[in-house]
Amino acid sequence: MTWIRKLGASGLFILRRMGRMGLFFTKTCYYLFRPPLKISWILKQIRFIGTQSMFVIFLTGAFAGMVLGLQGYYTLNRFGSTALLGPMVGLILIRSLGPVFSALMVTGRAGSAMTAEIGIMRISEQIDALELMGLNPYRYLVVPKLVAGMIALPLLTAIFDVVGIFGGYLVGVNLLGVGKGTYFGEMANYIDMQDVLGGLYKSFSFGILITWICCYKGYYAGFGAEGVSKATTQAVVLSSVLILFWDYVMTSALF
Amino acid sequence: MIRIENLSKSFNGFEVLKGVSCEVATGEILALIGGSGHGKSVILKHVAGLLKPDRGRVLIDEIDIWSLSRSELEQLRSRFGFLFQSGALFSSLTVFDNVAFPLRETLKISEDEIRKRVLTALDQVGLRGAEDKYPAQISGGMIKRTALARSLVGNPGIMLFDEPTTGLDPVIAHTILNLIQSIHKAYGFTGVIVSHELSRVFQIVQKVAMLHEGVILTVGSPAEISASQDPIVRQFVTGALEGPIKIR
Numbered sequence: 001m002t003w004i005r006k007l008g009a010s011g012l013f014i015l016r017r018m019g020r021m022g023l024f025f026t027k028t029c030y031y032l033f034r035p036p037l038k039i040s041w042i043l044k045q046i047r048f049i050g051t052q053s054m055f056v057i058f059l060t061g062a063f064a065g066m067v068l069g070l071q072g073y074y075t076l077n078r079f080g081s082t083a084l085l086g087p088m089v090g091l092i093l094i095r096s097l098g099p100v101f102s103a104l105m106v107t108g109r110a111g112s113a114m115t116a117e118i119g120i121m122r123i124s125e126q127i128d129a130l131e132l133m134g135l136n137p138y139r140y141l142v143v144p145k146l147v148a149g150m151i152a153l154p155l156l157t158a159i160f161d162v163v164g165i166f167g168g169y170l171v172g173v174n175l176l177g178v179g180k181g182t183y184f185g186e187m188a189n190y191i192d193m194q195d196v197l198g199g200l201y202k203s204f205s206f207g208i209l210i211t212w213i214c215c216y217k218g219y220y221a222g223f224g225a226e227g228v229s230k231a232t233t234q235a236v237v238l239s240s241v242l243i244l245f246w247d248y249v250m251t252s253a254l255f
Numbered sequence: 256m257i258r259i260e261n262l263s264k265s266f267n268g269f270e271v272l273k274g275v276s277c278e279v280a281t282g283e284i285l286a287l288i289g290g291s292g293h294g295k296s297v298i299l300k301h302v303a304g305l306l307k308p309d310r311g312r313v314l315i316d317e318i319d320i321w322s323l324s325r326s327e328l329e330q331l332r333s334r335f336g337f338l339f340q341s342g343a344l345f346s347s348l349t350v351f352d353n354v355a356f357p358l359r360e361t362l363k364i365s366e367d368e369i370r371k372r373v374l375t376a377l378d379q380v381g382l383r384g385a386e387d388k389y390p391a392q393i394s395g396g397m398i399k400r401t402a403l404a405r406s407l408v409g410n411p412g413i414m415l416f417d418e419p420t421t422g423l424d425p426v427i428a429h430t431i432l433n434l435i436q437s438i439h440k441a442y443g444f445t446g447v448i449v450s451h452e453l454s455r456v457f458q459i460v461q462k463v464a465m466l467h468e469g470v471i472l473t474v475g476s477p478a479e480i481s482a483s484q485d486p487i488v489r490q491f492v493t494g495a496l497e498g499p500i501k502i503r
Contacts, residue, residue, distance in 0.1 A: 125343035128305050133357040133409075134333030 024216045028146055031138045041144035049110045049145070049211075050152030054159065056105050061160035064101055065167025068092055072168070073176045082176075086183035087190035089168035090161075094191060094199045095255060098161040099153075100247050103206035106153060107239045111214040114145055115235040118218025119228035127219075142219070146211045153207030154200045161199065198254040205250065206243055213239045256281050257302055257413065257445060262311035264297055271297050273469035274311065279462070284439060284446040286456050286477070288491065289466035290500060295449040296340070298466070299415045302447060303337055304328055315413065333361050336406035336414045336444070340421060342398040344390040344405070350377070350397075351386035354405045361409065376404040380434060396427035403431065407438055414439075414446040421451070428452060432459060453492060457481065465491065467500075 068089045076082045118141055121127050127137050165187075172178040217235035221227045257279040264272040271294040279285040287295045300306040301313050304320045312319045315331060323331060344353050354373045358364065377383050380400040390398055399419060406414065416435065420428035432452065436459040439446065450456045457463065457477035464474045465488055473480065473488055483489060490498030 120346075124341055124346075125339045126345055128300075128303075129337070129339060129343040129345075131305060131329075132303055132332050132335055132337045133361060134329045134331075135357075135360055136329065 020220070021212075021216055024142075024219065025212050027138055028142045028212070028215075031136060031143050032146060037147070038140060038144055041140060042147045045144045045148030046152055048113075049106060049148045050155060053106055053109050053152070053156055056109055057102055057156045057160050058163055060101055060105055061098070061163035062167040064097060064160075065089060065093065065164030065169075066171045068097070068164070069168035069171030069176075073172055073178065082172075082178050083182045083186055084190075085168065085172045085178050086165075086185070086187040089172070090165055090187045090191050091195060093161045093164040093168075094195050096199075096202075096247060096251060098164060099157045099199050099202040099206060100243060102153065102157040102160045102203060103210060103243045104240055106149075106156065106206075107210050107214070107236055107243065111210045111239055112232050112236050114211065114214040115218040115221070115232045116228055118142075118215055119221030119231045122219060122221050123224060123228060137219075142211075142215045145215055146208065149207035149211035150204055151207070153203045153210070157199060157203035195255075198250075201254065202247065202250045205246060209242055209246060210239050213242065256314075256316055257285075257447065258312075258314040258317070259298065259302070260312045260314065262298065262301055262313065263309050264294070264301065264306065265309055271469060272301075272308075275466070275469070275471055276311075277464050277471050277474055279445055279447060281445050282443045283462060284448060284460040286453075286460040286463045287447055287449045287466060288451070288453060288456075288463060288480075289472075290491070293466050294469060295466055296417050299337075299417050299447060299449060302413075303335055303415055304332060333357075333409070334412045336409065336411035338399070338402055338406050338414070338416045338419050340418045342390070342402035344398060344401055346390050348389075349386065350382060350388050350390075350393065350401050353390070353401055354408050357405065357409050372408055373404075376408040377401075379407075379438065380404045381430070396423050396431075399423060399427075399431060400434075403434060407442075410442055412444055414444045416446065416448040416450070418449055418451070420455075429455060432456065435459060467491075 069085065072085050072088045073082055076084055076088065121141070127141070130137050130140060169183055173180055173183050214235045217231040217238070221231035259275055259277050262272050262275040263270065275298060277285070287298060289295055297306065301308055304313070307321060312321070314320070318331075320328060320331065345356065348356065351373055354376055355369050358369045358372060374383065374386075377386060380403055382397060382400055382404065385393060385397060390401070393401070403419070419431050419435065423431065432455050435448070439459070448456060448460060457480070460477060462474065463477050463480040465472045465480065467487055473483060473485060475483070480488060481492060483492070486499050489495070490500050
């Protein structure tokens with residue numbers, strides 16, 4: 001019977017944690033719609049999550065597009081359909097790879113830093129200090145990051161998609177000889193606004209997901225340096241897994 | 256006035272506070288003394304509303320702080336100043352911005368007025384000239400003094416000091432306690448101070464409470480506590496190795 005008891009205890013523990021995560025998100029949303037929003041804090045976070053992630057997004061976008069161009073060309077060549085390289089690269093990037101890769105990159109670069117920042121503020125009593133000034137930590141620490149994530153992720157994804165499409169163009173057209181006009185011309189026939197919007201909805205929801213998980217993990221970080229490092233690892237792993245899971249859910253629902 | 260009634264708190268099944276009761280009158284400073292790990296900081300955090308008691312109440316001017324709504328509690332807290340053991344300065348802000356932070360965020364006053372008040376507070380704690388430095392660039396004593404300036408800049412009615420002199424050299428420690436005394440004389444806040452610097456702290460407080468194994472063992476004036484014949488109080492005050500206090 002011990003194992004049943006242990007199983008029950010684990011189940012209850014997981015349920016409690018999920019409840020706490022849900023409550024954290026609910027409180028964040030409550031303060032999101034309750035003015036005043038801290039505009040300067042939001043702008044600072046947009047700079048941190050968005051502007052400062054641009055280089056890594058540019059780099060990964062270019063290489064992802066180039067790999068897609070290369071792999072896509074050799075696959076399509078077997079069926080004599082290299083003319084469809086442009087739509088293939090575009091569709092894969094816009095519908096799924098762009099939002100997912102951008103989200104994973106932001107998780108690694110900015111999400112981990114968010115958890116560490118809030119975690120250190122927690123263990124060094126800075127969050128308590130905020131509360132004792134009569135200021136709400138959600139309003140100052142979590143809401144600006146959530147809003148910045150919702151704004152920055154779709155923009156970063158758009159950059160990733162454009163750079164990726166040009167990466168595919170570089171390989172497909174300049175190296176492998178696909179026609180210039182064919183690459184972009186066919187794209188217009190196969191990609192419509194619903195694909196673009198679907199990708200942006202995904203990245204918008206990833207922006208919420210990343211900031212929610214990473215801020216939550218930092219806010220409830222354990223004691224000392226070990227607690228913060230554990231929280232940071234958990235935040236990155238959980239965010240990455242949930243991004244892929246949520247991508248599947250959104251893809252089923254949208255396309 | 257601060258009134259603590261029958262306060263109990265456990266962490267992971269370990270009962271830290273077992274029905275603590277005491278009172279601090281308006282304008283009075285209470286020194287909370289007792290061995291390390293006996294729950295002095297836990298009491299301070301209850302008074303500030305950072306921890307919710309398992310049993311008992313904390314009343315500020317006869318209002319039970321846990322009967323207040325979130326926004327009412329936030330409003331009440333703006334009357335508090337809290338000096339944390341670690342200082343709890345915002346590492347991304349300079350000394351000036353740390354001290355200015357509560358003014359900028361809670362009061363609708365001009366930047367000129369903020370500047371004036373911050374520089375006055377920094378003058379009081381002897382930190383004029385260090386306003387552009389970040390917490391990582393200053394010493395432990397300066398961090399404590401910046402934190403003191405930040406907690407006092409809004410002229411709080413209630414001040415809570417959690418080991419304000421721990422880890423500081425005797426001169427800086429003396430300076431900080433002198434500052435607390437002079438600011439108390441000037442503004443007359445109600446305060447609770449947790450400290451192990453007994454001889455000096457006894458000179459600036461009006462009342463002392465000794466916490467032992469989760470309960471208040473005795474409350475009295477500094478003179479009464481110093482002259483106490485209770486073996487536990489006596490051992491703690493004199494720092495004797497032999498006695499009823501078990502080292503844990």
